[in-house]
Amino acid sequence: MSEATALYDIPGPVTRRRHTAYAVLATAVLLALLAWILYLLFATGQFTYTKWMPFAYEGIQELLLRGLGNTLKAFAMAAVLSLALGGLLATGRLSEHRPVRLLATFVVEFFRAMPVLVMIFFVFVALKVQPLPALVAGLTLYNGSVLAEVFRSGVNSVERGQREAAFALGMRKTQVMSYVLVPQAVRAMLPAIISQLVVALKDTSLGYLITYEEFLHAGKLIASNLDYDLPFIPVVMVISPIYIGMCMLLSWFAGWVARREQHSPRTGAAEVAPAEPGTLLP
Amino acid sequence: MDVLTDNFHTYAEGFLGTVELTVYSSALALLLGFLMASFRVAPVGSLRIFGTAWVTVLRNTPLTLLFFAVLLGLPRFGLVLPFKVFAVLALGCYTSAFVCEALRSGINTVPRGQGEAARSLGMTFGQTLHLVILPQAFRSVIPPVGSTLIALAKNSAIAGAFSVTELLGTYRTLSELGYNIVWTFVWIAVGYLIITLAISALFNLMEHAWGVAR
Numbered sequence: 005m006s007e008a009t010a011l012y013d014i015p016g017p018v019t020r021r022r023h024t025a026y027a028v029l030a031t032a033v034l035l036a037l038l039a040w041i042l043y044l045l046f047a048t049g050q051f052t053y054t055k056w057m058p059f060a061y062e063g064i065q066e067l068l069l070r071g072l073g074n075t076l077k078a079f080a081m082a083a084v085l086s087l088a089l090g091g092l093l094a095t096g097r098l099s100e101h102r103p104v105r106l107l108a109t110f111v112v113e114f115f116r117a118m119p120v121l122v123m124i125f126f127v128f129v130a131l132k133v134q135p136l137p138a139l140v141a142g143l144t145l146y147n148g149s150v151l152a153e154v155f156r157s158g159v160n161s162v163e164r165g166q167r168e169a170a171f172a173l174g175m176r177k178t179q180v181m182s183y184v185l186v187p188q189a190v191r192a193m194l195p196a197i198i199s200q201l202v203v204a205l206k207d208t209s210l211g212y213l214i215t216y217e218e219f220l221h222a223g224k225l226i227a228s229n230l231d232y233d234l235p236f237i238p239v240v241m242v243i244s245p246i247y248i249g250m251c252m253l254l255s256w257f258a259g260w261v262a263r264r265e266q267h268s269p270r271t272g273a274a275e276v277a278p279a280e281p282g283t284l285l286p
Numbered sequence: 287m288d289v290l291t292d293n294f295h296t297y298a299e300g301f302l303g304t305v306e307l308t309v310y311s312s313a314l315a316l317l318l319g320f321l322m323a324s325f326r327v328a329p330v331g332s333l334r335i336f337g338t339a340w341v342t343v344l345r346n347t348p349l350t351l352l353f354f355a356v357l358l359g360l361p362r363f364g365l366v367l368p369f370k371v372f373a374v375l376a377l378g379c380y381t382s383a384f385v386c387e388a389l390r391s392g393i394n395t396v397p398r399g400q401g402e403a404a405r406s407l408g409m410t411f412g413q414t415l416h417l418v419i420l421p422q423a424f425r426s427v428i429p430p431v432g433s434t435l436i437a438l439a440k441n442s443a444i445a446g447a448f449s450v451t452e453l454l455g456t457y458r459t460l461s462e463l464g465y466n467i468v469w470t471f472v473w474i475a476v477g478y479l480i481i482t483l484a485i486s487a488l489f490n491l492m493e494h495a496w497g498v499a500r
């Protein structure tokens with residue numbers, strides 16, 4: 005760690021002793037913090053049998069699994085549709101016709117500047133749509149717009165010589181795009197695209213707010229059950245590792261693809277930064 | 287247009303609620319993000335592990351889940367605070383992970399030679415840090431921190447769904463009063479655009495004044 009930054013010199017014997025002292029102190033403080041949290045959990049009776057009993061019931065397990073399935077269903081639909089919308093909007097932004105370009109730019113910039121929840125609520129409340137289509141529509145509009153920017157910057161980041169060489173060979177602009185630019189861009193963009201899909205996966209939990217019966221909603225149903233003595237903390241302790249684990253797995257996959265692509269000669273011509281969370285900064 | 291003029295008070299209240307949430311959460315996120323970034327580059331192993339765990343977990347947590355856990359979970363430990371404070375806590379902690387990553391990569395952009403040169407001139411650690419490294423790191427973190435704070439302003443909409451007064455929540459009051467729902471949302475959208483554009487203008491100015499000249 006410290007080798008990578010400009011912050012520290014190579015430590016000498018005195019400094020090493022001091023660092024060891026800091027390490028012992030910091031570890032003690034962190035362990036004390038952990039112990040305090042555990043004490044609070046026990047003191048408020050979060051590990052009683054009544055609170056954990058529901059998770060042994062088959063009906064409750066089915067409820068949770070159905071919720072998880074609904075979450076994944078919304079994610080899959082939103083992912084596919086936002087990739088399609090992203091492709092469409094990116095094509096619009098790269099178009100040679102000015103009106104098309106302006107329209108696509110306006111759509112992309114507007115939806116990136118809006119909170120995704122406003123769109124979901126708009127579709128749900130104003131257009132009176134069912135929760136699942138409303139959630140998918142909101143996620144698609146937002147992530148599609150962000151992905152359009154990723155696609156565009158990917159295509160633009162392919163070295164100029166590639167485009168020029170293709171045109172010099174007499175290819176038409178559609179051929180240049182589909183045979184030369186896009187194949188190179190997609191490889192370089194893959195990590196950024198997957199990172200954006202992590203955002204979509206995280207945002208499926210917004211469905212909870214419009215009463216879509218997803219994972220968090222199932223958790224809430226169990227947590228507010230008086231028969232089990234309101235097992236709120238146990239529910240959080242069960243569902244959050246699953247949620248966070250899914251997102252971490254996808255993030256890790258993005259990182260793995262990025263590391264693999266870094267050493268691949270095929271992506272030498274393009275360099276793509278990870279997607280920015282909807283920003284208006286130039 | 288009627289929707290805005292008739293209910294200017296409701297809109298103004300919601301708008302100010304969102305601004306307030308954004309400002310307090312930004313302050314908390316910058317503070318915590320700075321702390322976590324210093325943990326992550328510290329020469330102490332346990333602090334580095336803590337910082338890394340904080341960032342990895344929070345970056346992969348759905349914000350709704352965090353809100354759910356903080357707003358409805360912390361009261362179970364006997365910690366009863368206004369919902370607004372809980373919302374600031376959830377938003378601030380969530381965003382701090384992203385701020386931490388921006389700051390850390392900013393520190394990593396400073397070439398090693400800068401620190402080595404400072405030390406060979408006899409500067410102490412404190413002097414190296416605040417005269418040489420942080421000023422250079424500060425310049426390169428302005429744009430990423432800006433986009434993080436814009437994301438924070440947009441994420442504050444979730445607080446409205448947990449009954450904290452803010453802009454998105456105004457739709458509930460107005461639709462009960464029977465106003466046109468589409469126009470209600472148009473003015474909410476305008477409100478969010480004003481906030482995000484204001485933040486990006488502010489950070490553009492900062493970038494202009496102190497950013498890296500490339």
